[in-house]
Amino acid sequence: MITLALSKGRIFDETLPLLAAAGIEVLEDPEKSRKLILPTNQPNVRVVLVRATDVPTYVEYGGADIGVTGKDTLIEHGGQGLYQPLDLRIAQCRVSVAVRSDFDYAQAVRKGSRLKVATKYTSIARDFFATKGVHVDMVKLYGSMELAPLTGLADAIVDLVSTGNTLRANHLVEVERIMDISSHLVVNQAALKLKQAPLRRIIDAFASAIPPENN
Numbered sequence: 001m002i003t004l005a006l007s008k009g010r011i012f013d014e015t016l017p018l019l020a021a022a023g024i025e026v027l028e029d030p031e032k033s034r035k036l037i038l039p040t041n042q043p044n045v046r047v048v049l050v051r052a053t054d055v056p057t058y059v060e061y062g063g064a065d066i067g068v069t070g071k072d073t074l075i076e077h078g079g080q081g082l083y084q085p086l087d088l089r090i091a092q093c094r095v096s097v098a099v100r101s102d103f104d105y106a107q108a109v110r111k112g113s114r115l116k117v118a119t120k121y122t123s124i125a126r127d128f129f130a131t132k133g134v135h136v137d138m139v140k141l142y143g144s145m146e147l148a149p150l151t152g153l154a155d156a157i158v159d160l161v162s163t164g165n166t167l168r169a170n171h172l173v174e175v176e177r178i179m180d181i182s183s184h185l186v187v188n189q190a191a192l193k194l195k196q197a198p199l200r201r202i203i204d205a206f207a208s209a210i211p212p213e214n215n
């Protein structure tokens, strides 16, 4: 049995064409079913639905053999115990710094200054501001980061941006792009040895179906 970990929403949706290339069809719609283990048309392949941030953990500990996860999540997890064979180029976005439009960011990030940053991405944010020589007071959040500068919780946020609509709707401006993000295939290293043939087949099929670069 091969167990594939996916999160509901964009990762599930954007992985479906890659699964199709491997001849795998998920037999239930996660938006309609309450089931967390979904069968596929291949009796030896199943999908487990987990929180996006839990995908690397499931694969690391063997709760799943293989999974699809954002590079953002992978960096925060650390990537230990994970073979990362493919950038799938799906769920593309970026990690950026954003502030209120009336906040003087250039002044706030002078070398040696202090900045209050709210984010779910504490590891990415810490590394980024460390290379700039800016001291950071980190506020860890799990969602709705955009609220933090509006309520005085923080000066800046580090969050995902795609169209920029969420920032605009909340009167925030993107002041720095930290890194481009896409989703990657991750594989449990022990499973790769024990279930080499079926996993290789899936990896190769995914590789053949990666969308072309759009820039």
Ligand code: ATP
Pocket (backbone or CB within 6 Å): 007, 008, 009, 010, 011, 051, 052, 053, 054, 069, 070, 071, 072, 073, 091, 092, 093, 142, 160, 161, 162, 163, 181, 182, 183
């Ligand atoms: P959790 O459920 O664990 O809190 P989440 O709500 O961030 O995670 P998703 O919104 O499904 O879960 O995001 C999953 C991944 O998709 C992110 O880790 C990121 O790599 C990518 N992603 C998030 N937002 C966007 C977006 N607006 N456009 C493109 N890709 C995105």
Ligand code: PRP
Pocket (backbone or CB within 6 Å): 143, 144, 159, 160, 161, 162, 163, 164, 165, 166, 167
């Ligand atoms: C993500 C991310 C941003 C938004 C950015 O949220 O956390 O808030 O997308 O995309 P945009 O620049 O196109 O507006 P998502 O839509 O996944 O909502 P959720 O994480 O709160 O479910």
